[in-house]
């Protein structure tokens with residue numbers, strides 16, 4: 001492991017006056033962000049970085065790397081909140097065997113939570129002037145790995161497998177390739193996402209940018225919380241239509257079963273780690289600007305000192321992004337999806353030196369590089385799925401990132 005090469009970090013956290021809009025403080029290239037309802041963390045610069053080797057032991061490796069960085073650090077933290085002191089942002093590939101998972105400790109972190117704000121610096125971080133935002137225009141889209149009709153045909157094949165009894169649920173995704181007229185400024189995408197999707201977690205880690213509604217796990221001391229989503233319907237044409245669609249979603253047997261699969265996978269992953277676990281017996285509606293979801297808020301109390309990354313390791317991939325049963329669903333995804341998901345649908349978030357943190361499932365996101373972005377969206381496929389409706393659902397999910405790109 002490369003840990004021996006890392007010099008001990010000198011970390012200082014001080015309370016600061018309210019910075020108001022965190023995202024507006026990002027100086028420029030390579031922004032790190034995790035923001036919801038104006039609270040969260042933004043970071044820049046790089047004090048330490050790990051490229052996580054692929055394989056079944058990747059979370060364990062990541063944990064050891066984090067210990068080697070955090071345990072040796074000199075920390076002067078006058079705030080003592082989750083997210084103060086040194087923090088690593090991270091994102092992991094969906095597939096354990098794919099390259100591309102990273103952890104980065106930014107050199108500067110600015111945070112805002114519960115009426116408090118703080119600034120963390122590692123080493124001698126200089127002051128960083130905010131470079132003007134540059135708005136890319138002329139966005140054009142092309143098919144990703146599959147055309148829309150090809151993807152529908154894969155969905156139809158998945159439905160046949162499910163009806164044949166091979167599995168209960170599989171999540172199939174597709175990608176779109178966007179090109180802009182100039183380099184895409186990630187800060188522009190982040191501020192559009194945060195203002196239109198305040199309920200979601202607007203994130204940025206090494207070019208993976210999005211606003212996910214799905215909280216994999218929040219860890220504060222011994223308490224954990226997760227927001228499980230599965231089951232989706234489009235927004236209506238007006239308040240009455242919207243409410244009727246919400247009711248229809250809550251009453252839909254297909255969507256309720258799809259949701260149960262996701263909730264059961266989360267309960268099974270969390271139960272061995274928890275002294276107490278509360279799983280609601282029926283879902284609520286989460287209404288976003290583009291879609292409505294069935295949502296279950298799961299809360300628990302950990303039985304020992306597991307860190308947020310230990311919990312992530314136990315949970316990923318939930319049936320919200322894999323399927324049921326998990327192993328079978330992963331093999332159907334490999335067989336039918338026709339693309340590498342990269343970090344889409346993988347865990348994304350942050351962890352501090354106490355093991356607290358927040359991680360989401362990287363949805364409603366894109367991999368951004370230069371003047372290009374690769375957008376992803378997927379849908380839970382059940383025996384009763386209609387390929388035309390699933391394509392429309394994926395299009396609705398793409399709208400979050402299309403809005404981020406186009407304004």
Ligand SMILES: C=C(O[C@@H]1C=C(C(=O)O)C=C[C@H]1O)C(=O)O
Pocket residue numbers: 171173214229230231232293320321363364376377378379380381397
């Ligand atoms: C897979 C995605 O979303 C997931 C699938 C859902 C569904 O099929 O109903 C709902 C929320 C997410 O758990 C995505 O946004 O790409």
